[in-house]
Amino acid sequence: MALSRIASSTHASNLLKPLSAALSIRRVISSDSTDPLTIETSLPFISHKCDAPPRAVDTSASELFSFFRDMATMRRMEIAADSLYKAKLIRGFCHLYDGQEAVAIGMEAAITKKDAIITAYRDHCIFIGRGGTLLEVFGELMGRICGGSKGKGGSMHFYRKQTNFFGGHGIVGAQIPLGCGLAFAQRYSKEENVTFTLYGDGAANQGQLFEALNMAALWDLPAILVCENNHYGMGTAEWRAAKNPAYYKRGDYVPGLKVDGMDVLAVKQACKFAKEHALKNGPLILEMDTYRYHGHSMSDPGSTYRTRDEISGVRQERDPIERVRKLLLAHDIASEKELKDIEKQVRKDVDDAIAKAKECPMPDPSELFTNVYVKGLGVESFGADRKEVRATLP
Amino acid sequence: MATLFQGVGAVTPFSASSSLDSNKLLLPSRKSLSISDSRGSIFVYRSDALNLKAATRKQDLLIPNAVATKGETSTSAKSGHELLLFEALHEGLEEEMERDPRVCVMGEDVGHYGGSYKVTKGLAEKYGDLRVLDTPIAENSFTGMGIGAAMTGLRPIVEGMNMGFLLLAFNQISNNCGMLHYTSGGQFTIPIVIRGPGGVGRQLGAEHSQRLESYFQSIPGIQMVACSTPYNAKGLMKAAIRSENPVILFEHVLLYNLKERIPDEEYVLSLEEAEMVRPGEHITILTYSRMRYHVMQAAKTLVNKGYDPEVIDIRSLKPFDLYTIGCSVKKTHRVLIVEECMRTGGIGASLTAAITENFHDYLDAPIVCLSSQDVPTPYAGTLEEWTVVQPAQIVSAVEQLCQ
Numbered sequence: 001m002a003l004s005r006i007a008s009s010t011h012a013s014n015l016l017k018p019l020s021a022a023l024s025i026r027r028v029i030s031s032d033s034t035d036p037l038t039i040e041t042s043l044p045f046i047s048h049k050c051d052a053p054p055r056a057v058d059t060s061a062s063e064l065f066s067f068f069r070d071m072a073t074m075r076r077m078e079i080a081a082d083s084l085y086k087a088k089l090i091r092g093f094c095h096l097y098d099g100q101e102a103v104a105i106g107m108e109a110a111i112t113k114k115d116a117i118i119t120a121y122r123d124h125c126i127f128i129g130r131g132g133t134l135l136e137v138f139g140e141l142m143g144r145i146c147g148g149s150k151g152k153g154g155s156m157h158f159y160r161k162q163t164n165f166f167g168g169h170g171i172v173g174a175q176i177p178l179g180c181g182l183a184f185a186q187r188y189s190k191e192e193n194v195t196f197t198l199y200g201d202g203a204a205n206q207g208q209l210f211e212a213l214n215m216a217a218l219w220d221l222p223a224i225l226v227c228e229n230n231h232y233g234m235g236t237a238e239w240r241a242a243k244n245p246a247y248y249k250r251g252d253y254v255p256g257l258k259v260d261g262m263d264v265l266a267v268k269q270a271c272k273f274a275k276e277h278a279l280k281n282g283p284l285i286l287e288m289d290t291y292r293y294h295g296h297s298m299s300d301p302g303s304t305y306r307t308r309d310e311i312s313g314v315r316q317e318r319d320p321i322e323r324v325r326k327l328l329l330a331h332d333i334a335s336e337k338e339l340k341d342i343e344k345q346v347r348k349d350v351d352d353a354i355a356k357a358k359e360c361p362m363p364d365p366s367e368l369f370t371n372v373y374v375k376g377l378g379v380e381s382f383g384a385d386r387k388e389v390r391a392t393l394p
Numbered sequence: 395m396a397t398l399f400q401g402v403g404a405v406t407p408f409s410a411s412s413s414l415d416s417n418k419l420l421l422p423s424r425k426s427l428s429i430s431d432s433r434g435s436i437f438v439y440r441s442d443a444l445n446l447k448a449a450t451r452k453q454d455l456l457i458p459n460a461v462a463t464k465g466e467t468s469t470s471a472k473s474g475h476e477l478l479l480f481e482a483l484h485e486g487l488e489e490e491m492e493r494d495p496r497v498c499v500m501g502e503d504v505g506h507y508g509g510s511y512k513v514t515k516g517l518a519e520k521y522g523d524l525r526v527l528d529t530p531i532a533e534n535s536f537t538g539m540g541i542g543a544a545m546t547g548l549r550p551i552v553e554g555m556n557m558g559f560l561l562l563a564f565n566q567i568s569n570n571c572g573m574l575h576y577t578s579g580g581q582f583t584i585p586i587v588i589r590g591p592g593g594v595g596r597q598l599g600a601e602h603s604q605r606l607e608s609y610f611q612s613i614p615g616i617q618m619v620a621c622s623t624p625y626n627a628k629g630l631m632k633a634a635i636r637s638e639n640p641v642i643l644f645e646h647v648l649l650y651n652l653k654e655r656i657p658d659e660e661y662v663l664s665l666e667e668a669e670m671v672r673p674g675e676h677i678t679i680l681t682y683s684r685m686r687y688h689v690m691q692a693a694k695t696l697v698n699k700g701y702d703p704e705v706i707d708i709r710s711l712k713p714f715d716l717y718t719i720g721c722s723v724k725k726t727h728r729v730l731i732v733e734e735c736m737r738t739g740g741i742g743a744s745l746t747a748a749i750t751e752n753f754h755d756y757l758d759a760p761i762v763c764l765s766s767q768d769v770p771t772p773y774a775g776t777l778e779e780w781t782v783v784q785p786a787q788i789v790s791a792v793e794q795l796c797q
Contacts, residue, residue: 157577178566181546212539
């Protein structure tokens, strides 16, 4: 699908070539080119107890193109989830990630699928980044069996074992020790992989974070703790919750880096740097300065603790997708029309996935009791008339 | 005795065909069982296939007599080796660590110190500091770390220095340990073992005498077992480590120095089975952990008074072995539960409900549950004695029930 879309855009660019030549706008790079392109991040990195990585990021036209497409998919998916929630097809809690897509995409660009990612409940887009499909997302959100966790987890419990995405956790901060455990397992099995443990500015005040940080630093675990600082812990602004809101510094003995989380290239550079650092020197904290347009969850309007001007201001100046769009246009990798076509295609994909997910059935009532225990040692809810006493060991 | 010897790997066909019928197992002494004539029903297996043939040959040489005659120089009467309960745990743990390189231990002072109850003594020197990990005092985080490691396939054993400290890790145990297999739709298994000593000790004070089985029992997705003898301690430890489910193994502070003779051969017990300690006819006494010994002490008095109690050590606190319990209730029609948990919301309360729901028709008298008083455990020795169930109370309860 991806390749055909790039191919179609080059077809279009071939057609447009004489036109653009006539208009004396030369197409500099084609959108499927993998030639290295160096672009500077808009803001410098600020570091704590380490050397900041350079601002010049190595990327390529095709990578930027894929950034645009993937971020547009995520954005469209979250907006669609918003309408589905209002239509009461998604119930319970729904925490949307729009505005923060650059963090998910930039991270994926810097690492492999063997590296582990674990996050909290704002996990729909990270799941997509790790290879989840739109159908699995919408299926799970609507509680159908085609969902990633067969409809039994919900919005806050997306997991993907084969690409090392460990979820999806509802309790604030509880995923941080888990992330250290993942890093411990990586060190134990001597794999050259790292774990990215994501948490928010609200969770940054949890004790378990500092306990886990202490252990990770003590044993040089390849754990990278990423604080997705969207400046609001639900309704409480960061300066009202934290004495020291410079989260990248709060690791004290653990080095930290502050990154512009709305700039996908900065995120990519920081994550690449972090991976190299963690494999050699142990844990690192990355603070991603990002923003969420929606409220904390669908039950939070998001405007009682911040002004609409602030939200629209960020949307105009720092929106991650707009930034990439400007880059693509400035470097002549794609035209306005191509990008609009992609957005249309994305919209269609999302609508198709939703339609397919709506047709999917709900789990069967017998599924209530599956996956509570792992079979193999005869564990079931025993009744009085149980005839089988034995269990066979693996 | 409904204990089970189970084989490893290729033995599966054998164990399926043999059925240790609980009716057959009314042998009071376990020593005779190990050399019993039911040759087909016991399979003790060496862990490596090379000794397969040796093991079967040894079995053929077993003496079929149930009673060891004096003057015999056979090894049968003196088979096995004597050790203390904590040594049995240590043996089980070491055997499993030897068998599977993914098994690791983490906890406070388990490594260099050798474990506060010496269960992990010598393991750090043998397996290294990463495999037997000394953690800082951060129960919530190192339990979470164990669970995260278990998600990737490692098999950690998290030791709480005292079960009471694991209350700090309750969130991790309840939400992550118990529920991840379910909420991920079966993608992740959490083969973790969380163990530690609990229970009322000798004047340890309120906070160090907690019985957490009542708090953990309603967490879906976990299994709970309580060991009471060196024999079942080793077997349950091994079974818990091999289980793909999260298991909480409850040990008792006062039982660590119990001495018993256990078999030399490798054995693993079933996590969901109860143990028939003393078969009887008049009343079923259900108990676990330290209270087993109070019950056995009371049983001596009761036998002298002419009663014939059937004592079952339930061992598996979650899920209950309702089969064994049900068969017993069917026979005796009277139930007494003796536990160390608090009265409110304890294991006894759940067991009473389960038995009433399932076996109401078989009961001739209401179920009596003797549990500890709903008070923080006092320091003073006499008061502490009064919080826990004593043999005299058990005797009078049985007398009352059997009227």
